[in-house]
Amino acid sequence: MEGVLHFATTAPLAWCARRGEWCLDLVRSGREDLPWRMALRRADLPQEAVPLAEAATLDAVLQLSRRLFAQGGLWGGGLAAGGPGGVGRELRQAADLLEGDLEFSLPAGRSQMTALAEGGYALRDSTGLHPISAQLADRLLAQAPQRRG
DSSP states (O other): OTTOEEEEEEETTEEEEEETTEEEEEEEOSOSSSOEEEEEEESSSOOOOEEEEEESSHHHHHHHHHHHHHTTTTTTSGGGGGOSTTHHHHHHHHHHHHHSOEEEEOGGGSOEEEEOTTSOEEEEETTEEEEEOHHHHHHHHHTOOOOOO
């Protein structure tokens, strides 16, 4: 689906979505105060990721990350350090990652959860599409089984 950014599990409680040369990393750590972290990085460069947000909930980390780009919070930061040529275009491509819906596959491929661009969450399962609360969305990802193999 156009505009939907698909996240794949990369490690236990870690997800990554890639479009073009950019990757968004989402991690849930064991920290109690701010367990959710989102960072942006170039896909094929060994450059360190630029932290976007840390928050207590999935909903908060997504909102903070989206607001950072909406307000131009990275224009003068680490992402712009690559030089003046094409920086605006590159930052626009990176910001595009957060503008659409964000989709996560849930265990056993039976369902998918989507963080909607306009706010809110939806769960797609064998019976259709259902609205869910931010709290349930947080729990669904936080309880995702650890990837093996």
